Structures are given as C-alpha cells and as structure tokens.
Amino acid sequence: MSTSHTSKRMDASVPLNMRIKPATRNLIDRAAELLGKTRTDFMLEASERRAEEVLLDRSIFTVSPEVYAEFLARLDAPAQINVRLKRTMSTKAPWDNA
Template sequence: MTTASTPKTRRDSLNLRIPPAERNLIDRAAESAGKTRTDFILEAARRAAEEALLDRALMVVSPEAYAEFLKRLDRPAQPNEPLRRTMQSKAPWKTA
C-alpha cells in the first residue's frame, strides 16, 4: 500500500553573526508580528531584495512611446468624482 506524501522542499541554511542587541531587536519584532525569527528575517530580506531589484529595473521604449508618456505626465489632472470626494473628506487624524 502506498501513501501519498508531499515532496519536501529543499532548504539551504544561511548563518549570520550579529550583535546580541540586534538579535534581541529582531526577536522582539518577530514576536510582535507573530512570526519566528527565521520567518521574520526571511520575509524582510526577501522584501528588501525585491525592492533593490525593482529599483534597478530598466524599461526600454521607443522614442515615440516616451514622448507620449511625457505628454501625459504634463497634462493637468482631470477631476473626477472619487478625487473630489477624497479632497473634500477630512483627514483621518483630524476627525477626533
């Protein structure tokens, strides 16, 4: 009889040497987020890596497409109902 088993994902280790004060700070933040230290650090590192790569993303467009993009940026904004409502509502921090 065979049993269905889920394949285990291969994981590599990453060792860090950090001062105790920084480890304690990370532990406190992880605990407040309801995560393990590993999950907290992995999520933060992944987010930082994605942002670093996205900040360096290069988009190549034709001169015509770029000219059209600049033309649209220079156009004044067209008011619409959602924008009017937003501009007329009180700021959440001023409602008290």
C-alpha cells in the same frame, strides 16, 4: 508524474548562516514575537521585501525608438489650454475666503 532532481533542488531550502550582535538579535526577536513569527520567518520576510525594493528601484525599462520619439514630441509640444485647470487655478482656496 515524476519530477526531475533539478526542480527538487530548486525548491529545497538551503542554509544561510550569519554572525549578528546580541542586541540586534534581541531586537529582531522582539519584533518577530510581536508579529507571532519565528526569527527565521521574520528575517526572511524582511530581507526579501527589501531585496525586492532595491531591485525594483533599479529596474530599467525600455521602449521602442518610435515610442520614445512620441514621448519627446509630447514633451516639446506647446501646452494645451485646459479650461478646468485654468478655473481651478483662478479659484480662491477655501482658507483664503475667511
């Protein structure tokens, strides 16, 4: 099976150059060494993790108008009696029994 040139390029590594202060580089090197990683592997792992966090924090999900209407209806509905919750809230905390 042959692969196209496009898929080979998508998987290939590309250079990323940056300027960094020596103190920051030394900090990264010390942390990478503790984990038994190279500076590159450490920086890639850390930056990839942070990028995923940022993107996940900004992710917006959508639902159909029907699902959203049901959600709003449940929020607006009067609270249901919950016997277990009522019992829990009326029971003294263990630290109050002393």
